[in-house]
Amino acid sequence: MSYDAVLFDNDGVLVEPAASSTLREAVLTAFAEFDAEPDADHVDALCRSVTPDDLDRVCAAHDLDPAEFWEVRDGAASEAQLRELRAGRTTTYDDVGALERFERPLGIVSSNQHATIEFMLDHFDLGRHFETYYGRPPTIEAVRQKKPEPYFLERALADLGVEDALFVGDSESDVLAAVNAGLDSAFIRRPHRADYALSVDPTYEIEGLPEILPLVE
Numbered sequence: 001m002s003y004d005a006v007l008f009d010n011d012g013v014l015v016e017p018a019a020s021s022t023l024r025e026a027v028l029t030a031f032a033e034f035d036a037e038p039d040a041d042h043v044d045a046l047c048r049s050v051t052p053d054d055l056d057r058v059c060a061a062h063d064l065d066p067a068e069f070w071e072v073r074d075g076a077a078s079e080a081q082l083r084e085l086r087a088g089r090t091t092t093y094d095d096v097g098a099l100e101r102f103e104r105p106l107g108i109v110s111s112n113q114h115a116t117i118e119f120m121l122d123h124f125d126l127g128r129h130f131e132t133y134y135g136r137p138p139t140i141e142a143v144r145q146k147k148p149e150p151y152f153l154e155r156a157l158a159d160l161g162v163e164d165a166l167f168v169g170d171s172e173s174d175v176l177a178a179v180n181a182g183l184d185s186a187f188i189r190r191p192h193r194a195d196y197a198l199s200v201d202p203t204y205e206i207e208g209l210p211e212i213l214p215l216v217e
Contacts, residue, residue, distance in 0.1 A: 003184070003216045004162035006102060007153060010110040010135075012170035013188055013209075015120055016090050018081050023047040026080040030073035036062040046073060049111075049173065052143050067140055074138035078113040085123055092124050093190070098209040099129040104216055107156040108133035109167070109177075111146040132159035148176035153183065166203075166216055175202045186212060 114135035121127035145151035178185035187202035
């Protein structure tokens with residue numbers, strides 16, 4: 001099947017995902033900013049795949065304003081990831097060179113911070129491949145809008161002026177976001193997803209970016 005465009009998640013697809021220790025450090029930095037001492041469960045809840053309910057629950061336990069806390073937490077998470085990128089401890093996957101061979105418009109839709117995505121695109125000279133890209137602004141509203149919600153996918157489609165695209169991701173939320181946006185999905189099983197189980201079927205399952213090319217031609 002041919003598609004008018006290809007949209008990619010970033011972390012775990014184009015660039016290696018941040019280490020859990022890096023994100024935990026950022027969450028602890030945010031709590032320290034508010035002189036709060038969280039237990040391990042509260043730290044874990046705010047590391048990855050944070051939901052508005054997680055944020056409300058944890059902030060209520062520490063009498064924190066969710067909007068204020070989230071802005072600090074998100075800024076700390078972005079800065080922690082940028083340090084890892086600058087140090088070379090986080091890098092792209094070896095097959096990102098395949099982006100040179102795509103003849104369809106390309107975009108990025110990530111649940112990472114928009115500032116982090118912007119830095120990655122510049123740092124790795126990837127921005128030239130993409131006509132549009134979205135990460136999250138550091139707001140609670142953006143937490144509600146992130147994948148599996150289709151909000152940012154739909155914005156990317158509008159930017160590209162297309163209705164049909166293939167969305168490439170490495171998580172169940174990516175597959176669900178594609179479903180919610182009425183798009184086909186390609187689940188890329190990178191090494192960190194070797195034993196990852198999906199409860200929803202993607203349109204395709206692949207192991208590397210070059211496998212996408214024959215799907216969109």
